[in-house]
Every structure is written in structure tokens, then in C-alpha cells.
Amino acid sequence: MTQRDHPRRTGRCGPLVPVLLSLGALVCSCAGIGVRNDSPGANQAREVAANAARTLAPAPPPQPPPLLTPEKVGAAVAGLDGIIRATMAETGVPGMAVAVVHQDRELYLKGFGVRRIGSPGAVGPDTVFQLASLSKPLTSTVVAGVVGRETAGRQPVSWDDPVVAHDPAFALKDPWVSGHVTLADLLSHRAGLPGHAGDLLEDLGYDRGYILAHLRYEPLGPFRASYAYTNFGFTEAAVAVARAEGTAWEDLAAEVLLKPLGMNSTGYRYADYARAPDRAALHVRRAGHWLAGQTRDANAQSPAGGASSTARDMTRWMRLQLAGGKLADRQLVGAAARGGLAMRLGPGDRWSPLTHYDGDTFAYQPWGENANGPSAVRFTAGPSGEIATVTVENLDTTGLGTFARAS
Structure with a gap:
């Protein structure tokens, strides 16, 4: 409950605003004016706070012991x-x-x-x-080894660099996408290129440069909202990183x-x-x-x-x-x-690192008025094995924090 949601009570020192904390403690005071220490309201607040102290742990429980013991590993290898x-x-x-x-x-x-x-x-x-x-x-490991590396006279490469920053001749069918598609987009197969774009040209015997130059003629799906496996989109990201480093990819x-x-x-x-x-x-x-x-x-x-x-x-x-x-x-x-797994919520470019807690559950630190310590994100797989839903705990008090994969 926030200040604007609660009816206001006025004492001699101004508005008196009870605030309900997530720990269950009801705090209400204003320089000694308002609820008296021996009043029923104060007693109730003390009782709620005492119950919270008895029932809530100061921190999440420790992770369970590993299920993969040396004995189990040895037995598996022996077989x-x-x-x-x-x-x-x-x-x-x-x-x-x-x-x-x-x-x-x-x-x-x-x-x-x-x-x-x-x-x-x-x-x-x-x-x-x-x-x-x-x-x-292997290639993504090479790129990771370059990301953030200080090189004399050049800015360090970032996953989020636009591809055209390192390969100005690169283009896709949509000019806006061409200017905004990043190394991470191409490495993640989310640039909108159709599946296996360029593979048929390779089968006909065309070389890398020709195929990459002709990706601009491929129709595009939704940018960053669709997935399609593309060998030559992936290849372009690697080539762009090599160009940034002033060398050939293989070297x-x-x-x-x-x-x-x-x-x-x-x-x-x-x-x-x-x-x-x-x-x-x-x-x-x-x-x-x-x-x-x-x-x-x-x-x-x-x-x-x-x-x-x-x-x-x-x-x-x-x-x-x-x-x-x-x-x-x-x-x-x-x-x-290395970065690790991260989640972006809301319209801005604000990312929250996810730390593995147990099983399919990851911890993250929310922000804003309703942030009150770490929260959790849980991934649930569907029958096909791919992630079907993601539940963000602190947004899910009314069931609206569970997000399903679009079909």
C-alpha cells in the first residue's frame, strides 16, 4: 500500500500516513502525535511485527547439497x-x-x-x-574473449554493438533493422532473417562475401520477436568482430x-x-x-x-x-x-542479473517503490522441452506476473 492509496489522517504535525511494509509491520507515528503506545492500534502493530519476526527468515534458506556426488560420477563413468x-x-x-x-x-x-x-x-x-x-x-567463446578487451586506439567490442559499427557495408532488407541489429542479435538468431538464410547460395558454391552481401534481399520477420536458425547471420557477427580487431576470423x-x-x-x-x-x-x-x-x-x-x-x-x-x-x-x-543470464522488464533498457538459486528458480533484485529485497524468477518448460512460462514472483501477487511464450 502506498501513500496515495491510503486515507489521510491529519495531526498537529501534518499528514499521518500508515504504511504497510512487506514484512507485515504496520508503522504509524508522527513525533509522538497519532496512535498512542498503549492504544489498540499500537498493540496490533507490535503483534504483527512480532509474528513477522517469528515466521520470516532473515535470508533465503541455503541451497540443497549437490545431487551429483563423486560416487555417482564415478559410477556413471564406469558404465x-x-x-x-x-x-x-x-x-x-x-x-x-x-x-x-x-x-x-x-x-x-x-x-x-x-x-x-x-x-x-x-x-x-x-x-x-x-x-x-x-x-x-566455440565461436561465441572467441567473441566473448574479445568483448571488453582493451585494444590500443579502439573502443572495446560489446555484445550490444551495432554490426554496422564494425562492418559498415552490412545491411538487411529493412534500413532501420540494419542500423540497429547487434552482434548479440545475430549470435542469438533473433534478427528476423528466415531460417537458414544463405545456405542454398553456399550449396551452389558462392563464397562467404557474396552470401553475406546478399542477406539484404532476404525477407525479415519481427525483429527481436522471432527466432530462426541462420548460419550466415551468425557468421556475419563473427566476421564483424574480426573486422573490429583488424584480422581474419580464422586468425x-x-x-x-x-x-x-x-x-x-x-x-x-x-x-x-x-x-x-x-x-x-x-x-x-x-x-x-x-x-x-x-x-x-x-x-x-x-x-x-x-x-x-x-x-x-x-x-x-x-x-x-x-x-x-x-x-x-x-x-x-x-x-x-561473461555477463550471465539477465532479465529485462519494462520499456527501458534496464537489465537485472539472474543468479541461480535452485532447480528452475533464479534470484534477482527488483527496484522501485515496491522493491523489498531479493525476489525470484521461475522458468517452466512445456511438453516440447522449451520454456513455456516465466513467473516473476514480486509481480505475481494477483497472477499477472506469469508470462507465457507467444505461439
Whole structure:
């Protein structure tokens, strides 16, 4: 209840305004004028405050102990060999490499099967695989390593930089969107481009520059209100960051991520994969049989789908992810880039960081007149597994704080 909502009572010192606090304490005083200490109203206020003190904890309860104990991890890892062999027998997949990282330790690293069906070469921890769209999280890690980095004579790159700030020739069909679409928009597939825009041009053999220049002819969906998976929108964001750093994307990735992590068998050029003697061939399943021999040169969209790597190299990247951008006491991804999950409420550009509390619940700090300590946000998944509703606790006293995904 706010001051303007409550009937006013006037004493000799001016308006007297009872205010109902969220803790349940009713405070009403004005220099000794108003409710007397021995009046029924004062007694009631003291009783409410005492009840609040008895029932409300000073802070949220601590998080429950972790469900994933070392014993459970060890038991799961011990069963992996059998699971992998059973999976390969069921699917007929010729070979795979598997790694497990837990608490900055490599617990499991093995290869199974063969690199090419019908050939004797075995898959091992150092066999090079083409990563396809697993290239994308590697790329976002490279960008994160650049965000906030001080460079002589240049402003640090930000997730929210307009793409045209770094690549002035870039354009989409709508001029306003062209000037406002950010690196984060393209990396999040929310710029309005149709799904897989540019992929058919790549299939025809056009190069990266040609395809990116022709994104301006693609029809746009609602900006930041629609999602469509676009390899070349993602690629443009990476290319723009490389332009900001004055280098090619493939060289930037090596400088920022691959060399510092010691990922010596990883690269973003098709040639990196093709010259590796220990490499797995691509296979396709036809008429119930796996066949080798197809080649895939993804240089045109290498930030989105053209990286290649080994299971051993990928364990180093996993350790970096799990340690908040740090590996072996070296901070490769700074605090400005890590940011974390955040929520924007209202019409302004004001963001609230969300801190994981338990399960699907995150804590955040509200602001404004009704802010009264931390509140919570809860995400609920629908049958398909994607988030269906978000409930903002401090807005939900009448059920109006639950927001459903638009169909």
C-alpha cells in the first residue's frame, strides 16, 4: 500500500500516513502525535511485527547439497564403455570419440570404432572430426574473449554493438533493422532473417562475401520477436568482430582461444581438417547402411559450421566453460563478456542479473517503490522441452506476473 492509496489522517504535525511494509509491520507515528503506545492500534502493530519476526527468515534458506556426488560420477563413468558400444551396435555408427570433464578434471577420454567404415584406422582421442554446428559455441567463446578487451586506439567490442559499427557495408532488407541489429542479435538468431538464410547460395558454391552481401534481399520477420536458425547471420557477427580487431576470423580464433588453450589440432579452415592424417571421414546413412566419402568444405560459414577438432582438444574448451572463462589460472574470458543470464522488464533498457538459486528458480533484485529485497524468477518448460512460462514472483501477487511464450 502506498501513500496515495491510503486515507489521510491529519495531526498537529501534518499528514499521518500508515504504511504497510512487506514484512507485515504496520508503522504509524508522527513525533509522538497519532496512535498512542498503549492504544489498540499500537498493540496490533507490535503483534504483527512480532509474528513477522517469528515466521520470516532473515535470508533465503541455503541451497540443497549437490545431487551429483563423486560416487555417482564415478559410477556413471564406469558404465560409459558399455553404453557407447551398445549405442554403436544399435545405430551402426562407425566410430566416435567421447570425453567427460568434471570439476576441472578430465575423467574419461576414449575413441571407439574406425575413422572410415571398411578401413582399419581406429578412432582415438586425437582423431580430428568436423564439428558442424558445434563450431557455434566455440565461436561465441572467441567473441566473448574479445568483448571488453582493451585494444590500443579502439573502443572495446560489446555484445550490444551495432554490426554496422564494425562492418559498415552490412545491411538487411529493412534500413532501420540494419542500423540497429547487434552482434548479440545475430549470435542469438533473433534478427528476423528466415531460417537458414544463405545456405542454398553456399550449396551452389558462392563464397562467404557474396552470401553475406546478399542477406539484404532476404525477407525479415519481427525483429527481436522471432527466432530462426541462420548460419550466415551468425557468421556475419563473427566476421564483424574480426573486422573490429583488424584480422581474419580464422586468425582471431587462433589468437584468442585455440593457441592459449593449447587446442593444437583445432582450426576453422577446411584445410586444417584435410591435412590431418588422423581424421574421421564424414558418413551418411543410405538404405540402412553407413557410407563414407562425402566431403564438406564449410569455409563460407566457418564460424557457424566449419571448425574441426579432437575430443582431447574439446576437453580443454569444456574446462574453460565450466571454470567461468578461466583455465590454469589464466582468465581468457573477462567479466565484461561473461555477463550471465539477465532479465529485462519494462520499456527501458534496464537489465537485472539472474543468479541461480535452485532447480528452475533464479534470484534477482527488483527496484522501485515496491522493491523489498531479493525476489525470484521461475522458468517452466512445456511438453516440447522449451520454456513455456516465466513467473516473476514480486509481480505475481494477483497472477499477472506469469508470462507465457507467444505461439
